[in-house]
Amino acid sequence: MELCFLGTGAGRPAKNRNVTSIILQFAQSPHGLWLFDCGEGSQHQLMHTPYKINRISHIFITHLHGDHIFGLPGLLSSRAFQGGTQPVVLFGPKGLKQWLDTTLSISQTHLGHELEIREIEEGVIFEDERYRVEARILEHRIACFGYRVVEKAQPGRLKVELLKEMGLTAGPLYGRLKRGEDVVIGDGAVIYAKYVTEPPVPGRIITILGDTKPCAGAVELARNADLVVHEATFEAALKEKAKEFGHSTTKHAALTAKEAGAKQLFLTHFSSRYNDEDTEKLVEEAREIFPNTEAARDLHAVKIKAVKTQI
Structure with a gap:
């Protein structure tokens, strides 16, 4: 599995960061690529990666603020132009279907493939023989979800x-x-x-949170996760501003990861007030609480390693 940040900024694009979007790549067919949020310019960012737009099969939207969805109509349109004929399943809050259907209709955009839009509530929203996706409500200014991707345990090696x-x-x-x-x-x-077999190999857990204040839902989604992606819009000194706008600081994110017993934390969704040099200071704030913290960077890919099995 591999996670790639297409955009790590908050609110609007900046010179050094695009707005939010994340790719999750699976090694196993038929899962292909999953996309989490799709801010403006996400398809352009995708062009600078090895990932193919027509392999995107599932899209998970955390909430309906523009910096998380304005790239979606263009991405779906380009996917169709580039030969994407396989169905796409789109998950997100209530209102997503109305907004996207209206946008595609008025712009006379014809996808040429099936698009299934599932407006979700809390709970398990997807499951197959290999993966399960759970969603929980977070605390933001509008309805916002976080997602927990759970890889099911795999058979142990044969003796x-x-x-x-x-x-x-x-x-x-x-x-x-x-x-x-x-x-x-x-x-x-x-x-x-x-x-004649060893015990099953535990699967990996990846938690991708939308915009949120510190809340119980974020902790539960991040429980024992191998990797947590948590917004850190503001530095710790601006905790009142973060609270006012329904966001988190660096230390809020670190406390969530620590309470959840997570293994690794990636900070993202940085305010445009911070440049690349500032980012290291933001990471250091979080590391005071949760040492295994990194800053997400645009187009940076992270491999999530599994325990190898042998036969």
Whole structure:
């Protein structure tokens, strides 16, 4: 899995930052690319990455402020122009469908592929055999969600040497055992999968939060996460301004990660008042509380490593 920040600024684009958008890439087919928020200029940022726009299959919108959605009609239109024919599933707050349907209709934009818009509430909003996505309401000026992407536990490695001692060589039976199925071999003996496999490998957890003040929902979404993306619009000294506008400071983000027992924190959604040199000072504020903190940078990709399994 790989996370790439297409934009890390708040409110409006700046010379050194675009507005919010994040790509999550999966190694496994058919998941392809998931997009979280789509501020103005997101498709242009995408052109500076190796990711292909027509591989975007799921889009998750945190809230309907312009710096998180104004790039969406253009991105969907370009996706269609570039041969994107596979369906797209779009998740977000109530009102997203009305806004996008109206924009596409009035501009006479025809996508040429199915677009399913799911206006969500709290809870599990997506699940398949490999991943689950949970959403919770955050505390902002308008309805805003955070998302928790959970990779389900994967089968543990096979005890190959033990199987060889039993006279079983690599082949289809190995696959069945790894899937947790018991198998019967030639002499009628049963090989029980639980005895020839290591314990399951825990999946990774990625938490991507929308704009928010400190709140319980953010902590629950970030609980034991491998990586948390949390807004840090303001420095710690501006905590009253952050509260007024429904945002967080660097230390608010760090406290959330610490309380949640997260492993790594990336700060994003920086006010345009901060330049690149200021960003390091913002990170240092957060590290006083949560040492494993980094600042997100436009077009910076982060690999989220998994425990390797062997067969």
